[in-house]
Amino acid sequence: MIEHNQTIFSIxxxxxxxxxxxxxxxxxxxxxxxxxxxxxxxxIERNIVNSIDKAPISDSLLSQRDDIYFxxxxxxxxxxxxxxxxxxxxxxxxxxxxxxxLKAHWAVITLGSAMVYKHISHNEVVANCHKVPQNEFxxxxxxxxxxxxxxxNTINKVRTINPDIKFLLTVSPVRHLRYGMEQNMLSKxxxxxxxxxxxxxxxxxxxxxxxxxxxxxxxxxxxYKADKVHPNEVAENHIWNEFxxxxxxxxxxxxxxxxxxxxxALAHKPMHSGSNAHQRFIKETLKKLDxxxxxxxxxxxxxxxxxxxx
Numbered sequence: 001m002i003e004h005n006q007t008i009f010s011i012x013x014x015x016x017x018x019x020x021x022x023x024x025x026x027x028x029x030x031x032x033x034x035x036x037x038x039x040x041x042x043x044i045e046r047n048i049v050n051s052i053d054k055a056p057i058s059d060s061l062l063s064q065r066d067d068i069y070f071x072x073x074x075x076x077x078x079x080x081x082x083x084x085x086x087x088x089x090x091x092x093x094x095x096x097x098x099x100x101x102l103k104a105h106w107a108v109i110t111l112g113s114a115m116v117y118k119h120i121s122h123n124e125v126v127a128n129c130h131k132v133p134q135n136e137f138x139x140x141x142x143x144x145x146x147x148x149x150x151x152x153n154t155i156n157k158v159r160t161i162n163p164d165i166k167f168l169l170t171v172s173p174v175r176h177l178r179y180g181m182e183q184n185m186l187s188k189x190x191x192x193x194x195x196x197x198x199x200x201x202x203x204x205x206x207x208x209x210x211x212x213x214x215x216x217x218x219x220x221x222x223x224y225k226a227d228k229v230h231p232n233e234v235a236e237n238h239i240w241n242e243f244x245x246x247x248x249x250x251x252x253x254x255x256x257x258x259x260x261x262x263x264x265a266l267a268h269k270p271m272h273s274g275s276n277a278h279q280r281f282i283k284e285t286l287k288k289l290d291x292x293x294x295x296x297x298x299x300x301x302x303x304x305x306x307x308x309x310x
Contacts, residue, residue, distance in 0.1 A: 013112030036075020
């Protein structure tokens with residue numbers, strides 16, 4: 001189970017950012033998606049392997065649209081207005097990834113889709129199409145063997161630099177309906193089966209059922225955003241609570257509860273900040289904050305509270 005003093009590297013679909021943000025809000029040390037959102041296991045494998053190997057940037061899939069430079073291996077988060085700046089963004093993402101994986105206790109991999117787009121002229125799977133005309137790509141579904149191979153290669157590579165790292169795999173609950181309902185479910189099934197086979201044959205590798213929770217416990221559309229694709233805040237909080245219950249160590253769960261009360265206190269907005277009642281509240285909250293200071297850095301929160309004292 002995940003302890004509070006452990007560092008975490010999170011990569012994959014946008015759901016990985018949600019889990020990372022939740023962990024960060026409770027004072028975990030997390031590095032999340034240095035390359036931007038990655039949906040398929042091939043793109044995740046390639047970027048992790050290239051980071052660890054310190055591979056040079058592949059020029060073949062560098063491209064430009066209007067005045068924006070981008071690379072098909074990465075999300076548009078890494079695009080830039082010049083090639084040198086784009087190269088800096090990519091190199092920094094590789095450095096962040098290799099450094100984080102060298103030190104991390106856990107790697108969380110969230111798989112979004114087994115459907116990939118292959119750049120026809122370069123015969124390579126791309127991580128993002130960057131709104132380039134669709135006729136430049138060929139869409140196809142990765143089979144179980146390929147997904148499993150990519151996951152295994154990723155795990156093996158990371159453990160060459162960090163043998164003790166633990167892996168947590170999950171399938172994103174975000175629906176990819178642009179492929180159609182049937183193809184979306186087939187894609188999720190392939191990913192889920194690959195995770196099952198990987199966790200059954202690799203030590204220190206576990207699975208968290210975020211997709212299953214969404215499908216089985218939160219079936220109604222009331223748990224989706226207006227796009228009927230992404231889980232809404234209620235659903236995310238429900239999945240997060242299950243994550244805490246099943247994946248977080250007991251002592252860390254206690255801290256989450258304590259810090260949850262502190263976050264509410266820090267978010268309190270008084271009608272009259274100079275009132276005696278609010279000043280007492282600030283002083284009492286500072287005392288409670290000091291009690292937690294032996295577990296986490298509270299300097300930012302202390303400054304926030306002290307700025308309200310008169």
